[in-house]
Amino acid sequence: MRRTFTWKSTDAGDGFVPDFMTGDNLNPAFGGSGVAHDVVEHAVDTQGGYAGECMAFGAIVAGRFAAGMINGGWSGKSPEQSLGSELGALMADHLWEDNYLPDPGRTCACDADETFSYMLDAFGGSFINEARGRGDFFGVGGEPAFTGEDRRRVLGWLRRGYRAARRLYGANAADFYQDVSRAVGTKANHAEYGDRLTVRIDLKTGVVRASVEEAWKVE
Secondary structure: OEEEEEEEEOOOOOOEEEOOOOOOOOOOEOHHHHHHHHHHHHHHOOOOHHHHHHHHHHHHHHHHHOOOOOOEHHHOEOHHHHHHHHHHHHHHHHHOOOOOOOOOOOOOOOOOHHHHHHHHHHHHHHHHHHHHHHHHHHOOOOOOOOOHHHHHHHHHHHHHHHHHHHHHHOOOHHHHHHHHHHHHOOOOOOOOOOOEEEEEEEOOOOOEEEEEEOHHHOO
16 A cells, blocks of 8 residues: 655745645644654544644554654653653643544553553643643633543543554554655755655555655646
8 A cells, every 4th residue: 555645845944734634733844753753653643633643642652662762861751751741741732722632432442551551641740730831821710630531532542543553554653754754864854945745655565755846846
């Protein structure tokens, strides 16, 4: 099975916005690692918004985390704590803006649940701290909370993303991530406004190709 993904450059040096995602607040992808995150980990995102972010983090656990590519860096946190804290801070926006995490429905236990449990422990503290800071800045009253229902919903979307990544990539998600990152290389970094970046993946053969089309050639 072959998959093709395209982006259009928003500005010179300002990354690429993916054509295959929808929404009002898409973040540009920077360099090979940013593009690889969109291609490999957001490829399982069927929801968009915060549910889609949770699914992408589930895909990270299926790929880069399982391959030992995630660490806590200078923070001294475990890989699980690092991922959970990052997602918690990202999700804090939904307290103060018109955003919503839908119910994922019933999901069954999976072999990554222990990892997800540690992630969610770190998620809660990060979420509350970030949300409290945003509330103080914007003058929003009330004390933020990470409830049992919140935890259930986040866990459900993490499970869905994890299982989708395992179905799509098997045990090769991390390999595809590295291959996309290398294939894109400096191509994305040297693109100018309006240029189009295309990445093609053959899931059967593992071949990854990337190319940039100059703006004047893009319709």
